[in-house]
Amino acid sequence: MKNHESNVVGPDVMLIALAASIPNAAVLGGFLNLSSSQIKDTNNWIDSIRASSPTRTRSSSSSSDNQDKINSWMLYHPSALNMFDQIAYNMKGKKIVTFLDYDGTLSPIVADPDKAFMTKKMRATLKDIARHFPTAIVTGRCRDKVYSFVKLAQLYYAGSHGMDIKGPTKSRTPNKGNDKALLCQPASKFLPMIEEVYKILLEKTKSVPGAKVENNKFCLSVHFRCVDEKCWAALAEQVRLVLNEYPKLKLTQGRKVLEIRPTIKWDKGKALEFLLESLGQYSVLIINISYIICIMHLFQLTITFVIGYDNSNDVFPIYIGDDRTDEDAFKVLRNRGQGIGILVSRVPKDTEASYTLKDPAEVEQFLRRLVQWKRSSTQ
Numbered sequence: 001m002k003n004h005e006s007n008v009v010g011p012d013v014m015l016i017a018l019a020a021s022i023p024n025a026a027v028l029g030g031f032l033n034l035s036s037s038q039i040k041d042t043n044n045w046i047d048s049i050r051a052s053s054p055t056r057t058r059s060s061s062s063s064s065d066n067q068d069k070i071n072s073w074m075l076y077h078p079s080a081l082n083m084f085d086q087i088a089y090n091m092k093g094k095k096i097v098t099f100l101d102y103d104g105t106l107s108p109i110v111a112d113p114d115k116a117f118m119t120k121k122m123r124a125t126l127k128d129i130a131r132h133f134p135t136a137i138v139t140g141r142c143r144d145k146v147y148s149f150v151k152l153a154q155l156y157y158a159g160s161h162g163m164d165i166k167g168p169t170k171s172r173t174p175n176k177g178n179d180k181a182l183l184c185q186p187a188s189k190f191l192p193m194i195e196e197v198y199k200i201l202l203e204k205t206k207s208v209p210g211a212k213v214e215n216n217k218f219c220l221s222v223h224f225r226c227v228d229e230k231c232w233a234a235l236a237e238q239v240r241l242v243l244n245e246y247p248k249l250k251l252t253q254g255r256k257v258l259e260i261r262p263t264i265k266w267d268k269g270k271a272l273e274f275l276l277e278s279l280g281q282y283s284v285l286i287i288n289i290s291y292i293i294c295i296m297h298l299f300q301l302t303i304t305f306v307i308g309y310d311n312s313n314d315v316f317p318i319y320i321g322d323d324r325t326d327e328d329a330f331k332v333l334r335n336r337g338q339g340i341g342i343l344v345s346r347v348p349k350d351t352e353a354s355y356t357l358k359d360p361a362e363v364e365q366f367l368r369r370l371v372q373w374k375r376s377s378t379q
């Protein structure tokens with residue numbers, strides 16, 4: 001959040017302001033003994049959580065101001081639907097790979113995380129997309145959980161913010177005993193710690209009405225969406241106190257959620273790079289098999305080995321996501337100068353993405369156009 005100079009308040013004022021906003025401080029315990037820097041941290045989280053899922057303005061005078069802001073933001077991050085022809089021009093002759101975030105991208109944001117279902121239309125389109133392009137779901141969710149929503153075995157799944165990656169499986173129950181497709185779990189040694197913190201957080205937050213702790217296997221989510229805003233600071237503080245005891249874990253923010261994860265250097269951007277590299281190896285494997293069948297493929301084998309999927313100009317990754325955690329992946333694509341990042345948002349946000357889509361319905365339309373374009377260009 002940007003601070004305007006006239007709005008900057010000193011630590012004592014902040015302390016009073018924050019204390020006043022926490023009627024449940026006594027219930028949650030210990031909060032008023034915080035140092036000013038701890039309060040600043042908590043305030044920053046709260047600001048960030050608030051900004052992550054802004055409520056829409058209703059007043060008509062400010063709505064024209066808002067529209068102006070949206071219009072100028074859209075100049076730099078135009079609609080991927082309006083720009084489809086230009087995107088199609090840049091994709092021509094390249095191998096497209098699609099990376100899709102789940103919540104807020106494929107499914108609408110809802111109050112109950114257990115009910116974030118995709119529409120039937122979205123599932124059908126996703127199935128079509130996977131028929132034409134290698135496709136990965138990259139999500140903060142536990143991999144099994146997101147699979148139970150998506151239910152398509154032909155996709156790659158990168159759960160726990162990319163810390164749990166598995167490739168496509170033929171079976172309809174891909175998580176049952178088929179470990180051959182397991183690609184990457186860089187945080188596996190943190191599993192017992194995450195379990196421990198999950199139990200502690202469940203206990204510590206049970207007195208906050210509406211608070212929910214979700215176990216995403218290699219990371220945890222503490223949900224604020226159904227908590228009265230007046231209790232947000234107290235809840236955030238409770239999380240911070242628990243985390244103080246676990247220096248190997250860190251906090252990040254999502255849409256009305258605080259996420260607890262291992263301090264390893266791994267995020268959705270790393271998962272994207274890993275998948276691009278793995279897909280490159282996969283294409284080598286396919287060509288290797290062809291080589292056995294026909295010696296003429298030797299030449300092709302050498303070329304593919306050199307270029308791979310990860311650093312090839314021949315590959316066009318499309319990453320679509322709505323959250324702060326997706327920015328790591330947008331940044332990777334921007335730095336590589338490869339493919340495009342598309343942010344799902346109807347309000348202006350700081351982003352490394354090049355294009356925007358307003359909501360999951362527009363994501364579905366974009367994906368459908370991609371399939372239609374592929375079909376028409378291969379006829």
Ligand SMILES: O=P(O)(O)OC[C@H]1O[C@H](O[C@H]2O[C@H](CO)[C@@H](O)[C@H](O)[C@H]2O)[C@H](O)[C@@H](O)[C@@H]1O
Nearest residue numbers: 102103109110111113116139140221225255257
């Ligand atoms: O990486 P994502 O697929 O976007 O997952 C990020 C978090 O998504 C979920 O929470 C968000 O969606 C919920 C359902 O719509 C909503 O209630 C919540 O407020 C949002 O933050 C999921 O429940 C989290 O575990 C993920 O980390």
